[in-house]
Amino acid sequence: MSLHIEMTPEAEAELKRTVQRNRLSSISIAVLCCFLGGLTLYLTVKLFEEQEPAALTNYTPPLEDLPPTKQPVTKQLQSRPASASSSVAPSVVVAAAAGPVAMAEVDVPTDSMDFGTGMELGVGFGTGGLGDGIGSGGTGLGTEQAGGSTLEGVFYDLKQTTSGAPTGVGNQGALDIVRDFVRADWNKSVLSKYFQAPTKLYTSCFYMPLCQAEEAPHAYKVEDKVQATRWCAIYRGKVKAPKSGRFRFVGLGDDAIAVRFNNKLVLDYGWHSLLNGTWGNPGARAGLQKQLEDAKEEPLKLFSYPGNGAWNNDLGGLGAGLTFSVKEGQTYPIEVLITEIPGGVFGFVLLIEDLDNPSALKDSNGTPILQLFRTNFAEPSSEELYKNMKFPNGSTGRTNVPYDKDSLIWQSV
Structure with a gap:
């Protein structure tokens, strides 16, 4: 631009x-x-x-x-x-x-x-005040190339210790570990005793169409050491607000996604509630609804788009999180957690809604098409991502969430 x-x-x-x-x-x-x-x-x-x-x-x-x-x-x-x-x-x-x-x-x-x-x-x-080398890469789970305004991701396998010894953790046990991490204000020490992938990935957005869970260990180059169950990845960084106003994240994780912005949990949605450690989508939906009620915000709003049957039918679409305010040019810490517990299919999407400037774009059902949360000029395409996947999902179970191509850029600093 x-x-x-x-x-x-x-x-x-x-x-x-x-x-x-x-x-x-x-x-x-x-x-x-x-x-x-x-x-x-x-x-x-x-x-x-x-x-x-x-x-x-x-x-x-x-x-x-x-x-x-x-x-x-x-x-x-x-x-x-x-x-x-x-x-x-x-x-x-x-x-x-x-x-x-x-x-x-x-x-x-x-x-x-x-x-x-x-x-x-x-x-x-x-350059629009964004600086040199802001880049346009780093989609999906990310790449090994740092820089270019990206967030750094670290992969943990909850099934083994740092030395590779089995932990004996089951599905509910893994969810409890993630719950403890979220409740401990995302303290790294909670996960310090679990295996960490040597490779770090860097991403500029969170847009992963539905695929097989093996895609994550493959991306982090540990597919020979880690089975595609009971793992999590945490991305961290600081972003600069592109404008002043009120925003809220809209997204989902399969199994789950959580976003902590400016040291506050503002989104927790998917098959499980990571804050409460409850299993199944009713628990995740009830957990986010309770957060909204406690914050005296409007009831949970879901965004469903045609062509995303798996997520629409099972999760009701993308969930809208808590409202937060920012000032243009100020820097805010952000952390994003994605996790897969039982294995199988896996994916995530993170959009952002500008509450002071509602989107004029609509899909065929009249649902607003929101902005992609991104830290550079990335414009991920489900078609291209599926072409580059090693473990894509079957053609009947694929997803393609639309987003505004003119999305704001929350530059990573």
């Missing part, structure tokens, strides 16, 4: 005057350099003429018979054909200075050094 700036007539006229002054200055400097060069040549020649004859001979040769090595100045002034590399260099410098600028066309030469430097202002506006 880039911002094109249209110059005012006054600014355009001032720019032309500046270029003209710079050109006159350049010509004056060139003339002065030629004069000084000529003066230097003249004084050098006079110096050679006034030198004393060599002490070992009585013969003083005429000036024109002197060896070429005795006339360094004349040698420096000889014209030489320009090489290919030297002729290209100036154009490269000009292109580097003017290339990134998006502005109205102006018939102004670009040979002014001041003009090229001044265009740095245009680069700042062109």
Whole structure:
């Protein structure tokens, strides 16, 4: 996304005057350099003429018979054909200075050094204030490439200790461990005794269409050590609010997803309630409803979209979490937890709703199409993600949740 700036007539006229002054200055400097060069040549020649004859001979040769090595100045002034590399260099410098600028066309030469430097202002506006290298990658479970405005993910296997010994934890036991972690304000020490994948992944959004649970151990490169049950992954980072206002996360996890924003649990939805450790979707729905009631917010709202039958039928669609407020430019900590308990199919989606600016986009049923929560320019596609999966779900059980392609960017810092 880039911002094109249209110059005012006054600014355009001032720019032309500046270029003209710079050109006159350049010509004056060139003339002065030629004069000084000529003066230097003249004084050098006079110096050679006034030198004393060599002490070992009585013969003083005429000036024109002197060896070429005795006339360094004349040698420096000889014209030489320009090489290919030297002729290209100036154009490269000009292109580097003017290339990134998006502005109205102006018939102004670009040979002014001041003009090229001044265009740095245009680069700042062109990036929309998001900075260089914000990137557009890091979807699904993430990639091994850090940076580019992403959140760091760590994978835990609750079935084995750090040394690889079995813990004997069953499905309810694994859910209890995750519950204890959530209730302990997401303290890392709760999970410190469980196996952690050496590989860390970095993601810019949370959009994983329904697939087989083996996809997670495969992504974290531990499929040879970890079975696809009773595991969790936690993503952490800090994000900068793109605007001031009221927001709420809308999403689901299969099995479950939880979001902690600014040190507060604002979403917990899926097959299980991670806050209460209750098994089955009725428990998850009741748990989120209780959170909303305690916060004196409106009843639980669900968003269902065509083409997502598995999630619509079993979970009622995506659940809307608690409202939170932010101020533009301020930084907030965020943590996202995804988990799979019994194995089988697995996936998650995390959208965000701007409560002060309701979405005008609707699906065929009139359901608002919300923004994707993202930290860079990522635009995940279910079709592309399925193509790149090693363990995709069957074609009849796939999902494709729509989202606003013009979603805000919560830049990771």
